[in-house]
Amino acid sequence: MNFELNKSIEILERTPEVIEVLLSGLSQEWVRSNEGDHTWSPYDIVGHLIFGEKTDWILRIKTILSESDNKLFEPFDRFAQLKENQEKSIDELIIEFKEVRIENLNRLKSLNIKQEDLNRTGIHPEFGEVNLKQLISTWAVHDLGHIAQISRVMAKQYKSEVGPWINYLGILNK
């Protein structure tokens, strides 16, 4: 597939609801268990998605499209959610994620991005020049990666319960 803005938005606008259906009202054991030391629970992952909305994607898009000469992106703290108040419920996090995502997609649409804008560039703090098309593609793929991760983390909670089927269930061996 070649990049298209509208097809990227199709993914981005679905993610909060996918996560709501997956996690809302689910037992705490599914929501708060992880894959072991220094790994994330579904709860942590939703927190990470919220931080991305607040501090990463749309700000970087604006940096690329700005008239300023400073095209350097701010580094993104991928662990910020672990320092946050852990008392919020998963449903509170999901509502927050839905709100910030809708707001950011409205901002994205209001930027009125044209085909020629997709090749405009910014500077990533680690790997240098990237363009707008790559950034928006990554935003969508990042969503899908974390949906897959949430599914995997939940699946692993039953790793010792599936018995001999473990060899048929690739997700338990990732």
Next chain:
Amino acid sequence: MNFELNKSIEILERTPEVIEVLLSGLSQEWVRSNEGDHTWSPYDIVGHLIFGEKTDWILRIKTILSESDNKLFEPFDRFAQLKENQEKSIDELIIEFKEVRIENLNRLKSLNIKQEDLNRTGIHPEFGEVNLKQLISTWAVHDLGHIAQISRVMAKQYKSEVGPWINYLGILNK
């Protein structure tokens, strides 16, 4: 986590709606593209889930709980969906999956499974004796595995679009 029937049902009852939110109304390119020769598209995966509902899970549960001495499971055709009419829309498949899953969960609940039933066994055609707890755990993990797979297959459609971010997106390298 230890197996609990209710916590397994929490997963099983969410899956059709997760898939509906992920795929319903999405562009055909997202729905019908796969990861290369002999791999499945999201469309194929939903077809596979329907076949599991019709020919696998609940029938095996009934075999385990039956009074018959024949505890051997029928082999499951994991490729049956590829021989089906491919003209149905993804929305038709999703509706079908929702219906058969609801029906099977109603059957599951009506079996009134007790704690001691969870250790009753059947014979898998390939790896022999398995118990009811392992079978129902596998049903839930199988769902989560295919949700992760759908997300991965979609993510891979943008593999060449993300540029240097490819090294940060683990899902593109699975």
